[in-house]
Amino acid sequence: MKELLKIEWLKLKSYRAFWIMVGLYLAILFSIIIGLPSFLDFLAQKTNDNVYINAFKIVAFNFADIWQNIAYVAGWRWSIKIFLALLVLIFISNEFTFLTIRSNIMHGLSRTQFMLGKLSVVFLLTLISTVALFVAGMYLGLMFSATKTIGAIFGRIYFLGAYFLELFTYLTFALLIGLLIRKTGFAIITLLSYNFLELILQYYVNDDYQKFLPVNAINGIITGVNSSMLKVKTPEFDMSMILQEHLSPLSIGVCLAYLALFLGAIYLYLKWRDL
Amino acid sequence: MQEVLKIEGLTKRYGAIRAIDGLSLEVQKGQVFGILGPNGSGKTTTLGILLDITRPDRGTFSWFGQKPTHLARRRIGATLESPVFYPYLSAINNLKIIANIKGIGYQGIDDVLELVGLYGRRHSKFRTYSLGMKQRLAIASVLMGDPEVLIFDEPTNGLDPQGIAEIRNLIIDLARRGQTIILASHLLDEVQKTCSHVAILRRGQKLFSGPISALSKETEVLELSSDDPEKLASALKEIDEITDIKKEGNLLLVNSRGRFTAAELNGLLHDKGIMLSHLNLRHKSLEQEVLKLLEEPA
Numbered sequence: 001m002k003e004l005l006k007i008e009w010l011k012l013k014s015y016r017a018f019w020i021m022v023g024l025y026l027a028i029l030f031s032i033i034i035g036l037p038s039f040l041d042f043l044a045q046k047t048n049d050n051v052y053i054n055a056f057k058i059v060a061f062n063f064a065d066i067w068q069n070i071a072y073v074a075g076w077r078w079s080i081k082i083f084l085a086l087l088v089l090i091f092i093s094n095e096f097t098f099l100t101i102r103s104n105i106m107h108g109l110s111r112t113q114f115m116l117g118k119l120s121v122v123f124l125l126t127l128i129s130t131v132a133l134f135v136a137g138m139y140l141g142l143m144f145s146a147t148k149t150i151g152a153i154f155g156r157i158y159f160l161g162a163y164f165l166e167l168f169t170y171l172t173f174a175l176l177i178g179l180l181i182r183k184t185g186f187a188i189i190t191l192l193s194y195n196f197l198e199l200i201l202q203y204y205v206n207d208d209y210q211k212f213l214p215v216n217a218i219n220g221i222i223t224g225v226n227s228s229m230l231k232v233k234t235p236e237f238d239m240s241m242i243l244q245e246h247l248s249p250l251s252i253g254v255c256l257a258y259l260a261l262f263l264g265a266i267y268l269y270l271k272w273r274d275l
Numbered sequence: 276m277q278e279v280l281k282i283e284g285l286t287k288r289y290g291a292i293r294a295i296d297g298l299s300l301e302v303q304k305g306q307v308f309g310i311l312g313p314n315g316s317g318k319t320t321t322l323g324i325l326l327d328i329t330r331p332d333r334g335t336f337s338w339f340g341q342k343p344t345h346l347a348r349r350r351i352g353a354t355l356e357s358p359v360f361y362p363y364l365s366a367i368n369n370l371k372i373i374a375n376i377k378g379i380g381y382q383g384i385d386d387v388l389e390l391v392g393l394y395g396r397r398h399s400k401f402r403t404y405s406l407g408m409k410q411r412l413a414i415a416s417v418l419m420g421d422p423e424v425l426i427f428d429e430p431t432n433g434l435d436p437q438g439i440a441e442i443r444n445l446i447i448d449l450a451r452r453g454q455t456i457i458l459a460s461h462l463l464d465e466v467q468k469t470c471s472h473v474a475i476l477r478r479g480q481k482l483f484s485g486p487i488s489a490l491s492k493e494t495e496v497l498e499l500s501s502d503d504p505e506k507l508a509s510a511l512k513e514i515d516e517i518t519d520i521k522k523e524g525n526l527l528l529v530n531s532r533g534r535f536t537a538a539e540l541n542g543l544l545h546d547k548g549i550m551l552s553h554l555n556l557r558h559k560s561l562e563q564e565v566l567k568l569l570e571e572p573a
Contacts, residue, residue, distance in 0.1 A: 007375045014364055103359045106326040107376045107416070108349035274329045 004117035005124075007109075011091075011100075012121070018091065022125075025083045026132055032080065033070050033136035037061065037144065060225065061144035064155035068226045068244070070137050071163035074129070077195065077219040081167055084125055085174035089187045092118060092178035101275050111270040119263075122175055126168040130160055162221045162247055169218040169259040176262045179269060217254045221247060277304035278340055279424055279455050280325070285334035287320050287479075294320040295479040298334070302424075302457060302472075307450040309470035309487075310459040313569065317479035318459040319356055322428055326353055339423070349377045352417035353426035358409040362402035366393055366412055369401055370419060379420040387415040390445075406433040414442065425449065426457045431465060443469055463565050475568055482568045490564065497529045497537055499544075500553040510547045514540075526553065 012018050040057040044050035060069050075081060095101040104114055137160075141153065174191055181187035198215045205213065211220050224244040280302040287294045295317040302308045310318050323329035325336060326348060338347035360369040370384045388394045391411040396404070404412065410433055417425050427446065431439040446469045450456055460466050466473055467487065474484040483490065501507045508527060511517055516535060521528040529540070537556050544551060 003375060003378070007372055010368060010372045010375065011361060011364075014368060016363075098361060099359045100361055102326075102328045102355060103373075103416075104376060105328060105345075106348065106353050106355060107373050108345050108351075108378075109376050110345035111327070113345065272330060274323075 001116065001120065004113055005120045007104075008117045008121050015091075018087065021083070021087050021090075022128075025080060025087070026128075028080050028083070029074060029129065029132055030136055032073065033133065034140060036070070036073065036140070061140050063141045063145040063147055063149075063152040065226050066137055066141045066145065067156050067159040068222065070133060070140070071159045072222045072225050074133050075163050075166050075219065075222055077215060081129075081170060082192070084129060084167070085171060085191055086188060087125065088122060088171050088174040089178040089191060090184055091121065092175055093182055093184040093187050096182040096275075097184060105275060111275075112267070115266055115270055118175060119172070122171045123168065126164055126171060129167055130164045133163065134160060158247070159222060162252070165252070165255055165259075166218055166221050169255055169262070172259060172262045172266075173214065173218060176266050176269075179266060211251065212254060214258055217251075217258050220251045221255055223251075278302075279304050279306075280336065280338060280457070281340075282321075282325075282336040283334055285321065285324060285336060286332050287317075287324060287329060288332055293479045295324075295476075298476075298479065298481055300474055300481070300484060302455070304455050305453050306472045307446070307454075307456045307458065307470045309466035309473040310457065310476060311461070311463060311466045311473055311565070312476035313461055315478075316461075316476040318461075318476060319428055320479075321476075322353070322355055322426060322457075322459055326351075326355060326426070328355065349420075350423045351426060352419060352422035352424070353428075354413045354417055354430065355426075355428050357432075358413035360401040360409070360412065360416075363400060365400055366397045366404075366415075369412070370416060373416050373419055377420050383419060383421070387418045390418065391415045392441075407435060407438050410434055410438070410442075414445070424455045424457065426459075428459045429461070430458070431460075431462070463562050475565060477569050495530070496557045497540060498523075498553060498555040498557055499527045499529060499540075499551055500525055501549055501551050503549075507544070507549055507551075510544060510549050513547075514543060528557075 037057060040053055040060070044053040044057070047053065059065065073079065095104070101114065105111060109117075134157075138153075142148065145152070177191050177194075178184075178187045181190055195215055198213050202210050202213060202216070210216055222244070226244055278301060280300070282298055282300040285295055285298045298317070298321060310321065312318055320329060324331045325338075325343075327343070327345070336343060339350065341347065361372070364372075366388060367384060370387070371381060374381055374384065385394065385397075388397050391414050393408060393411055393415060396408065401409070401412065410430070414427075414430060417427065430446070431442050434442060443465065446456060446458065450469065450471070456469075458466065458470060470487055472484075472486050473490060475482045499507065499511075504525065504527065508520065511520055511527065511529060517529055519530050535543075537554055541551060541554055
């Protein structure tokens with residue numbers, strides 16, 4: 001495994017476009033997360049609901065809840081994680097564009113080893129994103145949180161684990177699309193348009209089964225924000241409608257099942273297809 | 276003799292086209308084995324299958340007497356079609372990737388770059404290379420880690436005459452040192468100058484396989500005539516070794532297939548009481564013979 005990662009490292013080390021995109025992604029991720037308080041201020045100014053928004057702002061960045069809230073923002077299906085998926089699409093389809101997948105195999109990698117190398121990069125990208133989210137969360141929390149006990153800080157940090165699983169599955173999905181399409185441009189178009197396609201598809205699917213559609217499933221673990229202090233129901237607005245409190249084992253199971261499906265498809269594709 | 280490669284009944288279809296059709300071959304250690312055929316005859320498809328790039332529809336092959344795995348491929352140095360490298364990486368970094376794939380150290384990199392004359396440009400990005408330099412880097416990558424078998428797919432494509440001569444001399448030099456080489460080419464001249472053995476492919480089928488010398492013996496024809504052509508013809512038919520006799524004017528043409536010399540045949544006929552009025556060994560050029568092989572309807 002270490003050897004495979006080293007091979008991928010040699011490929012990426014001097015690939016400037018890759019590092020520019022990673023840097024850009026991290027910069028945008030940090031500015032979004034760290035800019036959230038100012039964004040809520042801005043929303044409060046612009047709307048009439050400023051009571052709710054201000055109340056939310058006071059509690060949203062409290063430790064324990066903050067992990068869920070920033071993981072929801074960073075993992076939202078239309079948000080910057082698409083950026084990481086593009087990165088994955090580029091580095092897999094490049095191997096086909098340059099035909100270097102052939103030379104890798106020809107010189108002595110097995111097809112499985114080739115894919116394990118790619119998956120280890122996907123794993124690292126997911127890890128980097130999760131660590132960046134952790135750092136941004138610590139910063140925000142230490143700035144804004146009312147409680148700063150160790151228990152509170154690490155209380156619901158498992159939401160970062162959920163974020164990791166969602167992102168890793170999403171990037172594996174991107175890897176599969178890159179592998180199937182092979183051409184960078186088409187792969188990007190396919191990935192983006194599938195997001196829309198599923199919205200349309202969802203319209204025809206029974207509400208109970210919508211969560212089993214792939215993009216729903218791999219975005220379905222963290223479904224909303226939370227704030228334990230806003231659990232009060234007011235007559236005109238029931239906050240519990242949009243607030244998620246716990247991770248549902250079913251949604252984790254469905255996501256893991258899709259991860260297994262994507263990995264299986266990648267394995268079988270490489271087993272049978274010409275390169 | 277040690278078997279390096281054995282192919283049995285390999286078949287690969289692309290839709291209705293049979294790229295290779297029931298191909299069987301054997302390559303022994305120390306042979307310089309040429310795979311000769313026009314474009315589209317299945318050379319690259321065959322090599323692609325041997326290197327696990329292409330999946331065969333039917334048939335099997337073994338490297339070094341074992342089931343082919345990625346570990347067998349580490350003992351092989353190969354080029355396939357055009358040179359393939361990461362365009363944004365230097366020659367050195369490209370070869371480092373290959374060294375890591377093969378599980379060998381970096382110490383041989385400078386040597387192979389020196390050998391193909393790219394040492395001076397070792398830090399330049401691959402995309403800045405001319406076609407000739409790209410081809411030479413591909414040759415350098417083949418030589419990495421001193422593999423047991425070298426596979427060259429059209430190694431002189433796109434090279435200028437001086438480059439062609441250099442690469443051929445390099446291959447001949449490697450062959451002299453006992454290196455096992457498999458060379459795919461559509462150039463007869465190239466195969467003739469470098470190979471000890473040859474398989475000729477046409478539309479995915481093997482037309483001939485054997486030592487190059489057998490192919491040249493195939494082309495030795497004895498011209499015979501005597502005052503009594505009918506007696507000569509019937510005498511020739513009595514000789515078992517003679518399989519085909521052709522008439523050309525008042526000459527009889529006999530293909531010796533390397534089994535007897537002109538003098539031996541003369542002796543045999545003399546014993547049968549035939550005096551030849553004409554005896555000549557005619558060499559057809561290898562090129563004519565190969566062209567003839569390729570033109571024959573399937």
